[in-house]
Amino acid sequence: MGYFGINDKGHVTVRAGGPDSPELDMLDLIEKVRALGLELPVLVRFSDILHDRIQRINRSFAEARDKFNYTSDYAGLYPIKVNQDRKVVEEIIEYGRPFHMGLEAGSKPELAIALAYLHGGSGVVVCNGYKDEPYVRLALLAMGMGLPVYLVLDRPGELDTVLRVADALKVRPNLGFRVKLDAAGAGPWSESAGGFSKFGLTAGEILDVVGALKRRGMLDCVKLIHAHQGSQITALRAMEESVREAARYFVELRAMGCAVERVDMGGGLGVDYGGERNGEDDSVDYSLSQYAETFVSVMAEACEEADLPHPILHTESGRALTAHHAVLVVDVLDADVPRDAPSLPEFQHEKEAEDADDADEMAPETASLMALVDEVDEHNAADIWHEALALKGAFQRAFLAGRVGVRDRADAEKHLWRIAARVRDVAPQSLFAAESEEEENTVSDYVVDRYLANFSMFQSLPDAWAVGQRFPILPLQRLGERPSRLTAINDLTCDSDGCINQFIVKDGPKPALPLHPLNGGEPYRLGIFLVGAYQEILGDLHNLFGDTHVAHVGLGDNGEWSYQQVLPGQTTRQVLTQVSYDPHHLMNRALALTHKGDHNLGALFAKSFGEALDDYTYLTPEIS
Ligand SMILES: Cc1ncc(COP(=O)(O)O)c(C=O)c1O
Structure with a gap:
């Protein structure tokens, strides 16, 4: 893109006016925006990128006309x-x-x-x-x-x-x-x-x-x-x-x-x-x-x-003019990690199997899977993964035919997890050389973490949902550190479509994005880039997640960054009004409920209800 880079702290930086313009650390910027009381998600607009795009397009035509x-x-x-x-x-x-x-x-x-x-x-x-x-x-x-x-x-x-x-x-x-x-x-x-x-x-x-x-x-x-x-x-x-x-x-x-x-x-x-x-x-x-x-x-x-x-x-x-200038910054709140081999809990059935007389009467498919675990290396990872998936299919048929039982099935699953984890560690890209949608789904079941991010795809990235458009996504920090998790990104909506599972990564689109493991309560921020064209205006209120905060920043004549405009996002009151509710009426209805039951709880309920109406529609996590 030419506007974004990485500094020696491993943070994303922006040079919005082109390569010779001052560099801004995106994390510093986000901290400043938060200090204004605007929690993530925030859409950051860079006026100078808009300016630069206009200049570049016009320069290209001027040169072509000369030529x-x-x-x-x-x-x-x-x-x-x-x-x-x-x-x-x-x-x-x-x-x-x-x-x-x-x-x-x-x-x-x-x-x-x-x-x-x-x-x-x-x-x-x-x-x-x-x-x-x-x-x-x-x-x-x-x-x-x-x-x-x-x-x-x-x-x-x-x-x-x-x-x-x-x-x-x-x-x-x-x-x-x-x-x-x-x-x-x-x-x-x-x-x-x-x-x-x-x-x-x-x-x-x-x-x-x-x-x-x-x-x-x-x-x-x-x-x-x-x-x-x-x-x-x-x-x-x-x-x-x-x-x-x-x-x-x-x-x-x-x-x-x-x-x-x-x-x-x-x-x-x-x-x-x-x-x-x-x-x-x-x-x-x-x-x-x-x-x-x-x-x-x-x-x-x-x-x-x-x-x-x-x-x-x-x-x-339109797209070529505006896409670059806006970046959506969201927090990852949580990670839903599939069980993988190194951290598998000791299964009760394994102990039982050890004791059982028939412990070595393993189904042939299970034995083959087990044998594959140790064979995985960087060069054969893709082949082994395909072989493992073929064995999984064979195993399923055997299970349906009653030739293998639940204990075999549990063992087979465990070996498949181990193979997936090995492949992920030595050659993650080979997991995504899926030959069918089924294979792709299997990968996500076995190795893809679900990172929950504080945003709505329907509001902020409607094209990702509606037409499967992929946008560049990058963590804003820890870029000096090798990412070790493969992730899909869930949004906040109660909709299974609210999940980004197609990403732009090296060597073409892939159904998982390499990210870092979350470190306890430490913030982990993602930038979703090139969202300045079509996205906000096509976005909708699914689940009543409203407009995000917007920070419009620009480079002054003195080379210093400043806010040109900061627009707080919609509150619950505003989105409710948008769908024809009268917040006063809702408040009155809520107050009527407090006549019953415990007086103190009722008072707290009324206060919280009033505060909730003025809250941001997104989660306001307690991140230090
Ligand atoms: C008539 C017309 N002009 C211009 C545009 C903008 O196109 P783009 O954003 O690809 O430059 C559109 C959008 O499709 C259009 O319909």
């Missing part, structure tokens, strides 16, 4: 949907001003934000999404006032509304077409591309719309082409194909007499969550420069062939 003699401008448009937080939007507008950054709106509330901030910025507003008459009217009125607003026709049916309202207001609209590209997208959201995509006009629909506008003498109103091939485009090749197709539409529309002067390739600039630049869903196979060069060079080539002036280029990168 390919591109004579027109590039201006990014921030898609508000990716993170609508006021401070984030205001910072993007401020940092984006020198680059003429604009905004993209996809709904009426987003349009309200975009228009209200127009006077503070210098970019344009592009209006996408489903549109009703009030949406269209507001956008057209803004255009009538001379504001740089563009209405994109996402569906053919929108034209009638736009023309009717424009006629009534006597406004000549700035129009764009969202074109439905055939180019296949690439990555987890590739269904936004191609014929089945929700939005966009097909070639035939474009001809109809162009015909209707031509009849009204309005071809000069068509100023923009928009194409969006889905978020997190993982392959540069897919991006290039899309730009090529969009460029063809640009050339064709110009030939039909439309005044297209802007080409907007939408979002999709991916984030390398896995850090391996391999084009898998967690990653991308290109750099920022390659992305910019592809867009610029393909457009330049198409314009040269058709002898057309270069259009202004737009992208609507």
Whole structure:
């Protein structure tokens, strides 16, 4: 990522303004935030990372334009949907001003934000999404006032509304077409591309719309082409194909007499969550420069062939702009550790077996398992583990057939635990070369600790739950120490889905994360990185765990860190109000209960109930 590192105390550090900026110890920062009375979980936002991302993206386009003699401008448009937080939007507008950054709106509330901030910025507003008459009217009125607003026709049916309202207001609209590209997208959201995509006009629909506008003498109103091939485009090749197709539409529309002067390739600039630049869903196979060069060079080539002036280029990168700037910091509260061989309690049945006459009449599968325990070494660990799992299957069949009994079964389990523990110790990665889901589950039963962390996946990492997205997770301390436990991370919700069991680790995604054993009551803090795009806003109130605290930190001119904003998370009172309870009413109902029973307990109950209403919705552990 380039922003985070490890210092000689083994703590995670951040250099939010890039490699030359001052280094901040994340643990120190968390202690300072806690000293303000904000317990974990806390979402930390780094304004300087946001700033740096904007600069990097714009620098890449500036270099690409120089390289390919591109004579027109590039201006990014921030898609508000990716993170609508006021401070984030205001910072993007401020940092984006020198680059003429604009905004993209996809709904009426987003349009309200975009228009209200127009006077503070210098970019344009592009209006996408489903549109009703009030949406269209507001956008057209803004255009009538001379504001740089563009209405994109996402569906053919929108034209009638736009023309009717424009006629009534006597406004000549700035129009764009969202074109439905055939180019296949690439990555987890590739269904936004191609014929089945929700939005966009097909070639035939474009001809109809162009015909209707031509009849009204309005071809000069068509100023923009928009194409969006889905978020997190993982392959540069897919991006290039899309730009090529969009460029063809640009050339064709110009030939039909439309005044297209802007080409907007939408979002999709991916984030390398896995850090391996391999084009898998967690990653991308290109750099920022390659992305910019592809867009610029393909457009330049198409314009040269058709002898057309270069259009202004737009992208609507949201994820690539915002993901890096936010880190969710959570405490691990507890560990649920499976029994493993070295710490196995002495089983009663072992003693019984020693005494029993039939002690050496061991089932063949059990004997084979036992023999494998001592064979495990670094080189054969994966093979032995697979063999052990095959024997486990054979054992199960024998048990069902009545050929082996419960005592054999207990012995077999014990040997399997021992093998798993040996493999974990000498070659942990081989445990995850699972050949089936069943094998994967077996691993987690035998060797994966369940670490309980103080957060809600549904509130803070909804994509991890909903679409299985993996985020980088790292302990903030003890990074000089080899992690010896393999873990899955349970959240606080009463939902078995509230568990992170897919992780980005070296050599690809794995169902367990190596972490350190917990040391008594010592805090153990995890950072969940790259969560600045989409997560908070898609999060929900499952189990009524509310918004987390947010600490917005930035680097002052003097190189010192300071809080730019600290927002306390939601209290129980606030989340209850959000689901239509009246906390006063609840308090009254609680007070009515105290008329019965012991007076002192009743008074304490009333006090605690009142305090609970103002408490953070997450656990407030007593960590020193
Ligand atoms: C029209 C449009 N523009 C921009 C974006 C932002 O995409 P990303 O976050 O991948 O840059 C989206 C999100 O999918 C979108 O639908």
